[in-house]
Amino acid sequence: xxxxxxxxxxxxxxxxxxxxxxxxxxxxxxxxxxxxxxxxxxxxxxxxxxxxxxxxxxxxxxxxxxxxxxxxxxxxxxxxxxxxxxxxxxxxxxxxxxxxxxxxxxxxxxxxxxxxxxxxxxxxxxxxxxxxxxxxxxxxxxxxxxxxxxxxxxxxxxxxxxxxxxxxxxxxxxxxxxxxxxxxxxxxxxxxxxxxxxxxxxxxxxxxxxxxxxxxxxxxxxxxxxxxxxxxxxxxxxxxxxxxxxxxxxxxxxxxxxxxxxxxxxxxxxxxxxxxxxxxxxxxxxxxxxxxxxxxxxxxxxxxxxxxxxxxxxxxxxxxxxxxxxxxxxxxxxxxxxxxxxxxxxxxxxxxxxxxxxxxxxxxxxxxxxxxxxxxxxxxxxxxxxxxxxxxxxxxxx
Numbered sequence: 196x197x198x199x200x201x202x203x204x205x206x207x208x209x210x211x212x213x214x215x216x217x218x219x220x221x222x223x224x225x226x227x228x229x230x231x232x233x234x235x236x237x238x239x240x241x242x243x244x245x246x247x248x249x250x251x252x253x254x255x256x257x258x259x260x261x262x263x264x265x266x267x268x269x270x271x272x273x274x275x276x277x278x279x280x281x282x283x284x285x286x287x288x289x290x291x292x293x294x295x296x297x298x299x300x301x302x303x304x305x306x307x308x309x310x311x312x313x314x315x316x317x318x319x320x321x322x323x324x325x326x327x328x329x330x331x332x333x334x335x336x337x338x339x340x341x342x343x344x345x346x347x348x349x350x351x352x353x354x355x356x357x358x359x360x361x362x363x364x365x366x367x368x369x370x371x372x373x374x375x376x377x378x379x380x381x382x383x384x385x386x387x388x389x390x391x392x393x394x395x396x397x398x399x400x401x402x403x404x405x406x407x408x409x410x411x412x413x414x415x416x417x418x419x420x421x422x423x424x425x426x427x428x429x430x431x432x433x434x435x436x437x438x439x440x441x442x443x444x445x446x447x448x449x450x451x452x453x454x455x456x457x458x459x460x461x462x463x464x465x466x467x468x469x470x471x472x473x474x475x476x477x478x479x480x481x482x483x484x485x486x487x488x489x490x491x492x493x494x495x496x497x498x499x500x501x502x503x504x505x506x507x508x509x510x511x512x513x514x515x516x517x518x519x520x521x522x523x524x525x526x527x528x529x530x531x532x533x534x535x536x537x538x539x540x541x542x543x544x545x546x547x548x549x550x551x552x553x554x555x556x557x558x559x560x561x562x563x564x565x566x567x568x569x570x571x572x573x574x575x576x577x578x579x580x581x582x583x584x585x586x587x588x589x590x591x592x593x
């Protein structure tokens with residue numbers, strides 16, 4: 196009897212909590228409706244508790260029904276929180292001198308229901324979107340990724356990315372992303388089927404040779420307003436395939452499949468001498484950074500997420516959860532250097548640059564500055580090694 200009473204109270208608390216959440220959301224639309232909705236939910240909760248106590252329905256079944264219902268509301272509320280947060284945030288904009296070339300990409304979000312639904316009135320705001328009936332039938336939020344085609348001489352060849360590309364003369368960032376997405380995957384972001392939620396922090400793309408700024412990358416986030424996604428029309432010369440990935444994959448607290456990528460740290464790859472390159476590789480070692488395989492992981496053509504796109508995905512995920520997400524914790528880890536002094540110098544240079552910049556700005560562009568600091572850290576490490584070598588030569592020769 197005590198167990199039955201405890202389980203009854205669990206059901207009651209769960210449904211009352213769900214009623215409170217639903218009442219808060221409905222209160223934006225109608226001030227009188229939250230109280231009525233909450234009253235109905237509480238009455239239903241007492242009916243459910245009475246049913247459990249009477250023994251006409253199994254406790255396990257009632258608990259599962261309550262859990263399923265709460266899970267649907269939690270997923271929908273989480274997605275709404277994400278959309279609202281993206282629409283309200285002020286992105287970091289890279290300070291520039293002159294007019295460097297710009298590029299733009301689009302992270303497209305959708306709510307994928309359990310079955311196809313008929314389209315009704317086209318919503319024009321986030322609030323109207325979440326009031327649609329088909330969203331209440333369950334489903335999950337998803338993010339669209341694409342894999343670039345393999346092309347010789349293309350530095351982005353075969354990479355997993357968001358659709359987008361470089362600007363043309365006279366284009367705004369919005370014009371660029373809409374044109375590129377339409378060309379690459381056949382999706383018209385200017386149509387009534389999509390709503391621009393906001394913009395993520397801009398990224399700097401610099402030259403490996405001399406750290407010169409090559410391009411500023413502007414990431415946008417769009418929301419698909421319709422229940423049914425239009426068919427893709429891939430530009431096969433640039434896009435190999437596309438894939439929708441559940442947002443829950445990035446929010447899960449469970450470890451996700453990840454494959455560390457290790458690369459030589461030599462920043463002078465243009466040196467033709469094999470001997471010099473070998474010496475530099477020996478002195479500088481390697482750098483290892485995180486990457487993950489997007490589901491389904493048993494695919495013969497894995498979608499391996501890393502680099503810029505991984506960082507932009509992190510910016511989306513952090514709007515919702517930074518405490519439990521395994522993906523977020525993974526992406527906040529600094530790369531690992533086989534030469535420990537280079538890792539320490541990179542951290543030190545980045546810390547100094549960030550805190551100097553924060554004196555005049557509230558934006559913490561740690562990620563941008565970290566990768567730019569690697570080159571300076573390598574130079575300092577080479578100077579230190581050369582000084583030690585000269586000191587040893589003087590010691591033994593003179």
